[in-house]
Amino acid sequence: MMKYLDEFRDPALAAALVDKIRGRSTRPVRIMEFCGTHTVSIFKHGIRELLPPTIGMLSGPGCPVCVTGNGDLDWAIALASEPEVIVTTFGDMLRVPGSRSSLEKAKAEGADVRMVYSTLDALQIAKDNPDHPVVFLGIGFETTAPTIAASILQAEAEGVDNYYILSMHKLTPPATRAILNSGESSLDGIVGPGHVTTVIGSQAWEFLPRDYGLSCVIAGFEPLDILQGIYTLVDSIESEEPRVDNVYSRSVRPEGNQVALEHMYRVFEVCAADWRGMGRVPASGLKLRQRYRHFDARERFEVDPGPSLEAPGCLCGDVIRGVRTPPECGLYRKVCTPHHPVGPCMVSSEGTCAAYYLYAGEQRS
Amino acid sequence: MCVAVPLRVKSITDLRAEVEMGGVSRVVSLDLTPEAQVGDYVIVHAGYAIGILDEEEARETLEIFRQISDLMEADDEIP
Numbered sequence: 001m002m003k004y005l006d007e008f009r010d011p012a013l014a015a016a017l018v019d020k021i022r023g024r025s026t027r028p029v030r031i032m033e034f035c036g037t038h039t040v041s042i043f044k045h046g047i048r049e050l051l052p053p054t055i056g057m058l059s060g061p062g063c064p065v066c067v068t069g070n071g072d073l074d075w076a077i078a079l080a081s082e083p084e085v086i087v088t089t090f091g092d093m094l095r096v097p098g099s100r101s102s103l104e105k106a107k108a109e110g111a112d113v114r115m116v117y118s119t120l121d122a123l124q125i126a127k128d129n130p131d132h133p134v135v136f137l138g139i140g141f142e143t144t145a146p147t148i149a150a151s152i153l154q155a156e157a158e159g160v161d162n163y164y165i166l167s168m169h170k171l172t173p174p175a176t177r178a179i180l181n182s183g184e185s186s187l188d189g190i191v192g193p194g195h196v197t198t199v200i201g202s203q204a205w206e207f208l209p210r211d212y213g214l215s216c217v218i219a220g221f222e223p224l225d226i227l228q229g230i231y232t233l234v235d236s237i238e239s240e241e242p243r244v245d246n247v248y249s250r251s252v253r254p255e256g257n258q259v260a261l262e263h264m265y266r267v268f269e270v271c272a273a274d275w276r277g278m279g280r281v282p283a284s285g286l287k288l289r290q291r292y293r294h295f296d297a298r299e300r301f302e303v304d305p306g307p308s309l310e311a312p313g314c315l316c317g318d319v320i321r322g323v324r325t326p327p328e329c330g331l332y333r334k335v336c337t338p339h340h341p342v343g344p345c346m347v348s349s350e351g352t353c354a355a356y357y358l359y360a361g362e363q364r365s
Numbered sequence: 366m367c368v369a370v371p372l373r374v375k376s377i378t379d380l381r382a383e384v385e386m387g388g389v390s391r392v393v394s395l396d397l398t399p400e401a402q403v404g405d406y407v408i409v410h411a412g413y414a415i416g417i418l419d420e421e422e423a424r425e426t427l428e429i430f431r432q433i434s435d436l437m438e439a440d441d442e443i444p
Binding site: 002004005010012013016017019020035037117140141143147154194195196198199249252259260263350 | 367368369370371373386387394396397398399406408410411412413415416418419420422423425426427429430431433434436437438
């Protein structure tokens, strides 16, 4: 038994929570789960099918691989093809198709591309290969960025001078604002990302009720957590009291993890970032501060990835914004499958298209 | 996006914790959670502990779920 995981999957308790949701939901609502980990857990545990028809769930831009634009990805692929360079990356990025190639194809053509689980592994590779520049592809939101910051501080402390970061990190509140400001998808509530919020704190989402009159619940990732989150959100919407609720209190606190935030903002500063499907979003990315610029791969290397192109017919951009669903994409399940992915949302294990393909089958959009 | 799992801290040396899950041990960094203690459950993501699980809150949350279940069952029995 896995403590603090299995207890939160009890089917009998789940059934009771579903009953509660059905009893409380009276009018149609559109709820976005921001985080890709939530999307997969919702599909995996068949939660959409348990919910009453009044509750529509939408997937948001919470998959860091999916929101990485082709411009950044092409740059990383071009860098990997530079002789002597070792590129290290989380596994999800390997198969994502860029404009003309992928890290996996570059690797097959001789580039030194290595999958790692942690920057600790990447740092060790740098120590083991002092003659090679080792670049870590920094993707991920506020959950991951502090771990990259910690690795840079460690590299500096240990005098590792062949370790670099390509920062593609992105911040979740600004992306949520961008989606709401676009006015494209009318939402009634948001399920907030549990582990991002373990770092940034539930108070970071207070702008939703305050500026948009929208309710938000911070939920964990097990079925009971998600069902309790949806119930709390529906309750808040039905009672027309927009608020932020934290039903993942075993991990999330109002102020978050101050040490992690301190690490993150010591090493990074906020900047504009390019999001797939959303374009340039102000103050939504992280770049290395001047003090740590010698760790910045973009400062150290000059590569020309060529013009960035999007796969014709691919609707990943709309899916990321929650404006379309995968079955509405002409490529979905035909040309675009997990074995032959066209867009990143089908490649990433947390991509919306992959979740639909694996779990939703031919069902309704 | 942020898969992270609660793992129990078995030992700590210089902000590196040996943690265990299903019998498999690993070493993770406590750089982001320096206050973690042996016996704590830490939320591990990409090789780092990003938070410390509040066991009291976990028990309370489960208790709430059980109370809900009891209430819903009681409702079902009402003729």
